[in-house]
Amino acid sequence: MKLSDLGYQDVEQLNEQQLLDGFLDVRKYTLRHKRFDGGVSEPLEREAFFRSPSVGVILYDTAVNKVVLVEQFRMGPYLSKDDPWLLEIVAGMTEPGENAEEVAHREIKEETGLTVRQLIPIFDVYLSPGCSNEKMTLYCGLVDAGDAGGIYGLENEGEDIKVHTLELEQAYQMLEDGRIANSPAVIAIQWLTLHQRELTDHV
Structure with a gap:
């Protein structure tokens, strides 16, 4: 059992942009999520490598x-x-x-x-x-x-x-x-x- 009750449903994706489609698939995301104190984060920008399992x-x-x-x-x-x-x-x-x-x-x-x-x-x-x-x-x-x-x-x-x-x-x-x-x-x-x-x- 997890130690907190936050999960996938507590993230709101605002935008997704593909930056690179080569040997690596690099995407940029804008999102916000619930916080441990009960609030909601400011919009966050995160680049990530998207890969198959x-x-x-x-x-x-x-x-x-x-x-x-x-x-x-x-x-x-x-x-x-x-x-x-x-x-x-x-x-x-x-x-x-x-x-x-x-x-x-x-x-x-x-x-x-x-x-x-x-x-x-x-x-x-x-x-x-x-x-x-x-x-x-x-x-x-x-x-x-x-x-x-x-x-x-x-x-x-x-x-x-x-x-x-x-x-x-x-x-x-x-x-x-x-x-x-x-x-x-x-x-x-x-x-x-x-x-x-x-x-x-x-x-």
Whole structure:
């Protein structure tokens, strides 16, 4: 149960304007909403990225306690003058007519070449709620890590993806020391660390 009774119905949208329609769909909104004190806010202007739902999958081999992660170039860290090659979980955007499980299977094949034995739902999470509507559905995908390795990705999308296999404990340590610092991977590795035993017991 929520801690307050404010909800979607308590927002009034006054205007919507599309600012950019390219790799990113950027829109500008004018709105006002009810306040916690019972009043109504002044009109607010907010720019936001509008995106279709996304899917993320942490690939895990229960037999050897290893995860399969992918490494690729990312623009955000580059703009912050950080290392722009990130270790991530498999992820992708939903295309029209696809459900989350279909996206998961497609992206696993495109980014790693692996076939997943079982998809275990984790939960849905907003990745950057202050500036985007993107909600990611997270899964744990059970795979044979012995088949993992190589370079993948779609050339027509400019993808250059390297596949890595790590001990779960090593991946968690990389999270702890900041070498893995993107939110889907952090969330998924923490979840897997908490649920590792029950996954192994039930496979």
